[in-house]
Amino acid sequence: MSLRYALLGLLSQEAGSGYQLARRFEGGMGRYAWHAQQSQIYPEVNRLAADGLVSVVDEGPRHRRTYAITPAGREQLRRWLTDPDDTPIVRNEQILRLFLLPCLDREDARAVLRHQAAASLRELEALHATVGEVGSGTGGGPVPVDLLVAELGLRYFQHLHEWSLWALEQLDG
Amino acid sequence: MSLRYALLGLLSQEAGSGYQLARRFEGGMGRYAWHAQQSQIYPEVNRLAADGLVSVVDEGPRHRRTYAITPAGREQLRRWLTDPDDTPIVRNEQILRLFLLPCLDREDARAVLRHQAAASLRELEALHATVGEVGSGTGGGPVPVDLLVAELGLRYFQHLHEWSLWALEQLDG
DNA sequence: ATTTACATGTAAGACGTTACATGATTCT
DNA sequence: AGAATCATGTAACGTCTTACATGTAAAT
Numbered sequence A, B: 001m002s003l004r005y006a007l008l009g010l011l012s013q014e015a016g017s018g019y020q021l022a023r024r025f026e027g028g029m030g031r032y033a034w035h036a037q038q039s040q041i042y043p044e045v046n047r048l049a050a051d052g053l054v055s056v057v058d059e060g061p062r063h064r065r066t067y068a069i070t071p072a073g074r075e076q077l078r079r080w081l082t083d084p085d086d087t088p089i090v091r092n093e094q095i096l097r098l099f100l101l102p103c104l105d106r107e108d109a110r111a112v113l114r115h116q117a118a119a120s121l122r123e124l125e126a127l128h129a130t131v132g133e134v135g136s137g138t139g140g141g142p143v144p145v146d147l148l149v150a151e152l153g154l155r156y157f158q159h160l161h162e163w164s165l166w167a168l169e170q171l172d173g
Numbered sequence C: 001a002t003t004t005a006c007a008t009g010t011a012a013g014a015c016g017t018t019a020c021a022t023g024a025t026t027c028t
Numbered sequence D: 001a002g003a004a005t006c007a008t009g010t011a012a013c014g015t016c017t018t019a020c021a022t023g024t025a026a027a028t
Helices: A002-013 A016-023 A028-032 A038-050 A071-082 A093-099 A106-136 A145-172 B004-013 B018-025 B028-032 B038-050 B071-082 B093-099 B106-136 B145-172
Strands: A054-059 A063-071 A090-092 B052-059 B063-071 B090-092
Touching: A002 A016, A002 A038, A002 A054, A002 A063, A002 A071, A002 B093, A016 A028, A016 A038, A016 B071, A028 A145, A028 B090, A028 B093, A038 A054, A038 A063, A038 B090, A063 A071, A071 B106, A090 A093, A090 B028, A093 B004, A093 B028, A093 B145, A106 A145, A145 B093, A145 B145, B004 B018, B004 B038, B004 B052, B004 B063, B004 B071, B018 B028, B018 B038, B028 B093, B028 B106, B028 B145, B038 B052, B038 B063, B063 B071, B090 B093, B093 B106, B093 B145
Parallel strands: none
Antiparallel strands: A054 A063, A090 B090, B052 B063
8 A cells, every 4th residue: 555655645745747756756765765666656646546536637748647636635645644553564675685694604794785885875975966956945944844854864874874884894803 | 586585594594484484574574674474474485495495304293394494595595695786675664654754734744753753762672672682692702793783773773763853853943 | 171372374366576568759 | 860758558477465274282
């Protein structure tokens, strides 16, 4: 069901086509929250439309249909977000690899850690660039929630990066 | 394919039955790396046995079969762990919720954050208890890789907890 | 004796991946 | 004209969830 709410969430922030949704999944959403393929998005957004949770608000060139969230969709989204469901499902291939580091000898573990340190640094820098854009669009008003969420991503990759370096030090020492 | 390697990894650290594997998934592995159900584990461990990557090393009471990783299994596991595959898949319902916080009004966002702060603190404390056990089993020798991985979990929930508190402050201020 | 925990499994349906199919518009 | 990008979709196959079925051994 999560894909549903991921899509509703994106559309609640800004209307868009299936294609645009797929592009937005390549950003932060798909990178560290919930991954989805294009071929999964199109059928799901159609189901959302059939269920009245989104509606077509524009038809453009190349058969493009722009969807927007409906009041019913907004209500369902709110219910899901505020419903305190513990035991949330986690599937993270990257963390799984790190979690299984004890299966390797020290030399292999070192190599994986070096690779991880470089990868998390790259992600961190890419996010820094994206967040720069978000931040520049705000005046001196109240803190936009977007910035809080961007900060969560930054901290995540920073903590991963710092742990990788620390773990390498422990192995080398 | 990740479930395969999660199981191979657990069995490479210690032989065990399907039931024991399911129990071990309830710990750190399933909580913040890769989730799996009991009904998924039994068929997969049988497939691993059919493929010669694990083998039955003991049969106990109540039809219990204890599996151990084979050399072929160890080799496949090593290859997967050291193969630098970027674009790893992430599906994290908890992070998705946080990522969609901008869809809520401030009052609802605050409630979700308060809930999140409490949940991550609970996880942190639970992990602290588990790590205490792991740490007590080691003499003064070289740093066991298990401890590095435990530290990763601790840092993850700590950073989540700290971010939740920080985000609440930003909203309140 | 009854309950709890151990132990393994299957079947139906939902969800997700890979690969392919099709065509429109813009850019060079 | 040709290439790149925009745009939507389907079919086959693999993975995961939910719910059920079955029985054994230990604990109270």
